[in-house]
Amino acid sequence: MKTESYQNSIYGIVAEFADQEKLIAATEKAKDWGYTRMDAFTPYPVEGLDALMGFREPFLPWLAFFGGIFGAIAGFGLQYWTSVIDYPQNVGGKPNNSWQAFLPVTVETTILFAALAVILGMLVSNGFPHPWHPIFNAPDFERMSTDRFFLCVEARDPLFDLEDTRHFLESADALHVSEVYDESETNENEDIFPARSEI
Amino acid sequence: MKMHTDILENQPVETKRDALIQGDQTLESVTSKVSSIVFEWNKHPRIWYVSLLVAFAFLGVLTVGVAWLFYKGVGVWGINIPVGWGLAIVNFEWWMAIGQSLLLLSAGLLLMRQQWRKSISRILESTAIFAVMCAGIFPILHLGRPWVFYWLMPMGPNILGLWPQFRSPLVWDVFAMSTFMVVAILYWYMGLIPDIACLRDRTKNPTVRVLTGVLALGWRGSARHWRRYQTAYNIVAGLCVALTISAYSFVSFDFAMSIIPGWHSTFLPVFYVAGAIFEGVAIALTIIIPLRAWYGLQSFITDVHIDWLAKYLLGSNMVVVYGYFTEVFYSWYGGDKYDKLVLRNQMFGHYAPLFWIMIACNVIAPLILWSPRLRRNISIVFIVAMFVNLGMWLERFISLITSLSRSYIPSTWGIYTPSIWEIAVFIGSIGLFLFLMCLFVRFIPLMSLTELKTLLTSDERGKNNSP
Incomplete structure (x- = not known):
């Protein structure tokens, strides 16, 4: 039951990279593999990344x-x-x-x-102001604006598969690969904020 | 070809000295250097507190000056007929020139893909906005009835059913200035969005996180967002170039459209814009040289940057000197006796000492920078920049006052001396500028992190990227 609800609310699988070359290589690979629904998150504009992902701004x-x-x-x-x-x-x-x-x-x-x-x-x-987005749940994402590069293959991609996509990104020289969910896990929240009666 | 590149690669010493980012910098070290100035507020150098104190003192002078002016009216100033425009308009022009030319520098260098712009763009843009804020107080104070200043905007007809007089250059100024403020602030804020997001991600203070979170609009560095962001940023930079050149030309139309001798010339807008760039570069040097020393930014704002600014000062100096010669030539070749009178009055009349000081500051002093050795001496560059600041203020004063004080009929001749209340408002406007600069250094990342990181990871990092 629980797994099912996770399956429904999964946003995508995120890989974290140490530099822009590795990110570009991984994006190229993902494109060749056939992924279409993906996005990259970088501290500064990386040249050519948008074109790799088939994005144009006319x-x-x-x-x-x-x-x-x-x-x-x-x-x-x-x-x-x-x-x-x-x-x-x-x-x-x-x-x-x-x-x-x-x-x-x-x-x-x-x-x-x-x-x-x-x-x-x-x-x-760009959809601003957009104060919250599932990608902010990705571990280590606060380093996006400093020195880390993220590639996210979104769950709505037709080729998306929890196992396969994870293996694919792990093989792309990533520091970490993690699943990102649309909502933060309720169990964890209960641990951090104990019920009112307990206080 | 191959051999050439090999030779270049074997010169690490040369490349290192000219690199636009010095030292062993990483993305992390750049980010922490810039954000620590904002976060570690108790580690600001003592000079920051001193500046703030001076700014408050000058703001006090401004308050007193403005209060007395509002109580008594513009009669407390030294202006009268024939010289109806005094220090207030001189200061308006002077501050306006700084604002327009610094934004023009920032946007123009972006369009010309100058890499050395990247570490000073934020300082240029902020200074531009603050300078125009200072400029903005003068025309309003100069109005006889400052409380109805909004009648200048077409916000609906006033009590007599009248609209602004759109054939008047003074109304053009209102539009030029308000457009400048809106576009400059948006351009500046756009550049800030990714940097605010960076502060949001790095802060440990929950209040600051909420505040920066709201201001960052939810920036997440998405590649799609970057694409749109860069497209928009480049377009707005292009618009800023058109905006600043047009807006300062319209400021000069206040004079050029009138029939006062010495003002009535199609050459005036070009001359004013060139002078503005000259003055703007000098102000940029005046701001950047102390800032980089006090905050230890020498690895980002290197001697190469100062050298480039000094060269821009020289380049714009040549245009300004050419302008002085052209003015003399026009009066002689045009043969208009009133024009000749104005020129003779400037050089040998009541205000002649100011004219020759101006020539010394604007024409003679910058010549020092032709020597590469002296140009690389930071103190000398700073002193020359201070001379130019003074010289450009005097230029505005002379072109405004001498023409008004010696008009067509000797019976309308008169001498203008600024009153202490005009000087108080000028000093006060410097205080306002200093105060805004202190706030800027305290709360806003001094350099654009986005631009610095692009520079750090690009191939041009080690090159002295020259046009």
Whole structure:
């Protein structure tokens, strides 16, 4: 029964590596093996890793482009509407639609909205804020941000198998290989935090 | 070809001296060095406490200066007709130039793939944001009615149903500055996210863990996240380059768009941006040289970095000197007598001593750095940078005040002397800057861990990566 519930909530199998070369070698091997649902966790961007895992990002530059176009229209539109439609004023005989004088603000709003679009787009497409994730359960994962490299083959991979995947990762020169579950084990929690009546 | 690389590989001494990260560093040692400055708050050098004390004293001066100004009005300043723009606008320009050019340096060097940028980018970006915060207080204080400063933003028509006057360069400034603040802070925060995650993973204090956990947004270093992160970071860097150049050009439009002699010139924006870069590099040296000495960062911010900054100071110096010559040439070749008057007044008029001090600081002093031996003497570089800081402040003062004090009709001529309250606000703004720098050193990783680790593991580590 218990094993079954673990089976249901397993997130994946994680291998820990000491340096980026070993991680890249393992990822290449996993790719050749046919794994498709995997992710790597590294302290700094490792070049070529995303391409190895078949990940491409064609979306963000376009977001910046359309954000910029929106900003340009919004910025110029604001000035046109306030100076020509809502409250036209004759200032020194200049035309109401002095479009040359409206360009600086238009430039700034273009940059503002392009930057906002690409930064928010990055955060949203990464799913941030995302304070908790099963991968944080992996032993030693607090060293991810310092000097360790992790490769996770996720349970939703069609080739995923507890035994086989574990053996596969162990053969890839990993420091540790461990199973990661979607929820922390309740038994352990009870040990650490004794029931209220016992206190 | 093969032989060449062999020869290069057999020169370990040369490579070692020029390496951008010195010593036997590992990922762990780099991380612990940078994070220990944040975590071991009781181990800050005594100079940090002294700086904080000085900052508080100056902030007190700022408070008194601003309180008196708000109580009495802008009449307590020395400004009057004809010189309606005084020290406040000089300081605004000076701080603004620092902010724009430091962000331009950080983002521009990223786009040019300069490896030596990696250990100083965080300092450059933070300084840029703090400088623009200091700049921001001046235009607001300068308003006759500072409590309705928000009328400058199109936040809905004011009580008379009026909107901001979009044909005015002063309104362009409002947009330039607020866009700069938003984009610069987001760019800076984006660079910080993986570093905050690192602090989150290393701290033993539960409160700090919750705080950093919230700020890190749940960063887990996923390869997919890194891909999107880098794409976005590079795009925003490109936007920052466009932003800083445009924003400081718009600051110069405050002058160039008017018809005051000496200001009314299409050359002014270029000249101002070049001057800003010159000043920004000098400020970067002024900040980086003490910081690396006090916090023992010599293995990361090496003499190579200082050397590169000094060379950038020389390069921008040449553009600025060219600008001075062009101004003289324009007045002579243009033949406008009012323009000539302004120039003669700058060189031989009431403010002439300031002009010649400026020439000594901006033109003569940097020439010392042409000598490689003197350029590698850190104290000399620091002193030259201080001269340039002074010189660039004087340049803003001269170009602003001399033009206003000698306008078209002799009956509108006048002399401007700053009052003590203007000087108080200037000193106060330095205090605000110092205070923010102290907080930055205390709470934020001084160097970008992500960038340092990329540098450490890349092939370029040992090379003096030069353009």
